[in-house]
Amino acid sequence: MQILVLGSAAGGGFPQWNCNCRNCAGMRDGSVRTIPRTQSSIAVSANGVDWVLFNASPDILTQIRANPALQPGRGLRDTGIVGVxxxxxxIDHTTGLFMLREGKPLDIWCTPQVHEDLTTGNPVFNVLSHFCTVQWQPVQASSPSPFSIPGAAGLRFTPVPLSSKAPPYSPHRHDPHPGDNIGVLIEDIASGRQVFYAPGFGAMEPHLDEYLGCADCVLLDGTFWTDDEMIRLGLSQKTARDIGHLPQSGTDGMIALLGRYKKPRKVLIHINNTNPILDEDSPERAELTRAGIELAYDGMLIDTGDNT
Known part of the structure; x- marks a missing residue:
């Protein structure tokens, strides 16, 4: 099984177009050793030909152009993407669907809560009905059960509910439901290898222990280093946890949490432009390295058959 990181940044990408924080300004003038990143998305394949797209960021066209495997060119109109x-x-996980409007009907797997949000508060699906149309495939997070995707033979997917908030435009923004945000356990049926993908991991919950402990690789929320990161910079009045992200630092942060688990390869994704771990020479990045935690980057290929 192959996991291709199409984009590794949080909303806005890195550097963010209107941001002059230390990281963004340093990226532009070369004073910070780092690399640019597009907005978070991955693609998964069992055979390297047929790919399942996880989220469709506003940068999806750039990501497809940068990853030829997603455009195999077998016909006049073609794509390696068999489902979403x-x-x-x-917004940063769904706006890219508009960029896929020229193709065949989009087969999209999501929860009823996400479907409601994308047909009411932010009616992406309604707009697409005038173009390629959407074929919605319901995913139930309240009672998780595995599902498969036609065209992605050899893969099995299990939705896992995560504590979070629905988007600001959601009809139930202040009334959270299981399914507003999910992680997904991705399994290679032939090898038994498992990857747990949860870029919106906001808090540890008892039911998540088995997924973190048994997976061969985890791709988890890397948005913020500290809980008050945006407040200290004067960019927001909300903490990381307020907006559904578990920070890396602190006795109850992501580094401490991942330290409990020995088996999985540990990778952070969905990294905000303000996070000091983007600076490859920062003490925060060194702390991640000491903890055995990697940072996802655009174009990163994780092969679960590769033990290195």
């Missing part, structure tokens, strides 16, 4: 899984209804 949405983990939530956030």
């Amino acid at each position: 899984v949405l983990i939530d209804a956030q």
Whole structure:
């Protein structure tokens, strides 16, 4: 099984177009050793030919051009993407669907909560009905059960509800439901290898222990280093946890949490432009390295058959 990181940044990408924080300004003038990143998305394949797209970021066309495997060119109109899984209804995970409007009907797997958000508060699906149309495939997070995707032979997917908030435009923004945000356990049926993908991991919950402990690789929320990161910079009045992200630092942060688990390869994805771990020479990045935690980057290929 191959996991291709199409984009590794949080909403806005890196550097963010209107941001002059230390990271963004340093990226532009070369004073910070780092690399640019597009907005978070991955693609998964069992055979390297047929790919399931997880989220469709606003940068999806750039990501497809940068990854030829997604455009095999077998016909006049063609794509390697056989289906789309949405983990939530956030703008940075769904706006890219508009860029796929020229193709065949989009087969999209998402929860009823995400479907509601994308047909009401932010009616992406309604707009697409005038173009390629959407073929919605319901995913039930309240009672998780595995599902398969036609065309993606050899893969099995299990939705896992995560504590979070629906987007600001959601009809139930202040009334959370299981299914507003999910993680997904991705399994290679032949090898038994498992990857747990949860870029919106907001808090540890008892039911998540088995997924973190048994997976061969985890791709988890890397948005913020500290809980008050945006507040200290004067960019927001909300903490990381307020907006559904578990920060890396602190006794109850992501680094401490992942330290409990020995088996999985540990990778952070969905990294905000303000996070000091983007600076490859920062003490925060060194702390991640000491903890055995990697940082996802655009174009990163994770092969679950590769033990290195």
